[in-house]
Amino acid sequence: MFEVNRNFRNEGLSPRHNPEFTMMEFYAAYQEYRWLMDFTERLLRHVAIAATGTAVLQYQGQTIDLSRPFARLTTAQAIRRHAPQYTDAQLADRDFLHRELRSKGSTHSEEAGLGALQLALFEEVAESKLIEPTYIVDYPVEVSPLARASDTSPEITERFELFIAGRETAFTWILIPALLTDVADGLIARIFGLESRLGAMLDSVADSALLCVAVYGVWVFHPEVLREYAWLCGIAVGLWVLEDVAALLRYRRLSSFHTWSSKVVANLLGLFVGWLFVLGFEPWLLYLAAGGSILASLEELALIARLPRWRADVRGLWWVLREGTGR
Numbered sequence: 121m122f123e124v125n126r127n128f129r130n131e132g133l134s135p136r137h138n139p140e141f142t143m144m145e146f147y148a149a150y151q152e153y154r155w156l157m158d159f160t161e162r163l164l165r166h167v168a169i170a171a172t173g174t175a176v177l178q179y180q181g182q183t184i185d186l187s188r189p190f191a192r193l194t195t196a197q198a199i200r201r202h203a204p205q206y207t208d209a210q211l212a213d214r215d216f217l218h219r220e221l222r223s224k225g226s227t228h229s230e231e232a233g234l235g236a237l238q239l240a241l242f243e244e245v246a247e248s249k250l251i252e253p254t255y256i257v258d259y260p261v262e263v264s265p266l267a268r269a270s271d272t273s274p275e276i277t278e279r280f281e282l283f284i285a286g287r288e289t290a291f292t293w294i295l296i297p298a299l300l301t302d303v304a305d306g307l308i309a310r311i312f313g314l315e316s317r318l319g320a321m322l323d324s325v326a327d328s329a330l331l332c333v334a335v336y337g338v339w340v341f342h343p344e345v346l347r348e349y350a351w352l353c354g355i356a357v358g359l360w361v362l363e364d365v366a367a368l369l370r371y372r373r374l375s376s377f378h379t380w381s382s383k384v385v386a387n388l389l390g391l392f393v394g395w396l397f398v399l400g401f402e403p404w405l406l407y408l409a410a411g412g413s414i415l416a417s418l419e420e421l422a423l424i425a426r427l428p429r430w431r432a433d434v435r436g437l438w439w440v441l442r443e444g445t446g447r
Contacts, residue, residue, distance in 0.1 A: 122146035153268075153278040157255055160282065161190050164253075179285050182251050190253040190282070195242040198256060203245040217241055224401040225348045235260020235275070245400055248286035255280045331360070334393050345401055349410075356410040359417035366421060371430040377423055379436045381416040388412050 128140045148155070165186045168175045175187035193201065196211050210216045217237035221228055221244065228240050239260070250256075258276040261269060267277035335357065339346055346353055367375035392409040395402055419437050426440055434440060 121148075153280060157190070157192070157257075157280055161253075182285055184252065184285060186253060188252075190255055192255045192257055192280075194258045195238045195246075195256060198246040198250070198254070199238070199242050201246070202249040206241075206245075211238060211241075223403070225342075225345045225403070227344050227347065233260070233262050235262050239263050247283065250283035250286050253282065253284045255282055331389070334389065338393065338396065342396060342401065345396070345406070349403075349406060352406070352410045356413040356417070359414055359421070363417045363420045363424070366424045370424055373430060375420055375424060376430070376432040377420055377434040378432065379416065379419060379423070379434055381412070381419055381436060385409070385412040385416045 122144060123146075124142065124144050126140075127143050131139045148159070165175050168177060168186050175185070177184045177186065196208075199206055199211060200208070210220075212234070214234050214237060217234070217240075218228075218230070218232075221237065221240055224244050226240055226244055228237065232240070242256075257280045258270070258273075259267065259279045259281075261267075261275055261277055264277040264279045267279040270276045270278055364374055367373065388405075388409040392402075392405045395405055422437050423434060423440060426437070427434075
């Protein structure tokens, strides 16, 4: 028996959760959760073929093959497969998991049990890498209080969740090349003598847009980093906005100084964002990138105050002061 219904739940909104949605519910008498996994797998395969003519789909640059049996892993097995730096002993060590999650900026209860901590680490290091259809099974009772406890292992439940196409993957592999090409384009322009006033202005607009996209990506996919280090990120972003506002008021356009410090910071930000999305959160990288950004913004604010007219490609405040004029 099945029904199709419209739902609204008074819950938060995120890229992974919409409080208003259409859902199909179905019920089968005298069946258990392994049968439900088999049935769901066959259903998705049938729907894909009926809708597109094939069970092999392309989604955001990824190939999703619904024709093959779906993998079935516990949270610990998924961590070991997609983050092999962790050992079975570490995944069974509650104190280690607490320390590891704190280092990644994860917010979790200090009273959380082993199962909840493993699930939190799974969400940090493995969930986004589940591109091919994968069932995560055997959730701990402490994170699934309404699910049926297993007949054989009362500490786990007969619950499964299906993951397809890690959401961070497409964003990551678009953002990293964009950051790298942004660093390279200025170097190429200088080597081949392609610099121009218009090019400098367009590059400044592109830099601002790329930084907005990077910050937005961190906010969407790693909001815990921004929550934990709100003061630091707030200062860095606030000074960057102030710098753009000051340039617009003084020059009626964005600054295009492209100082050496700003180029170093661009590389640091690229390293931080790439590391965050590929390898995980490292606080020292955030401090390095944000601290460098703060210093670079302060230098640009000083340049705006010093230079009465708009200029492009200024190496830094020291060189301007050595000139002895505000030309």
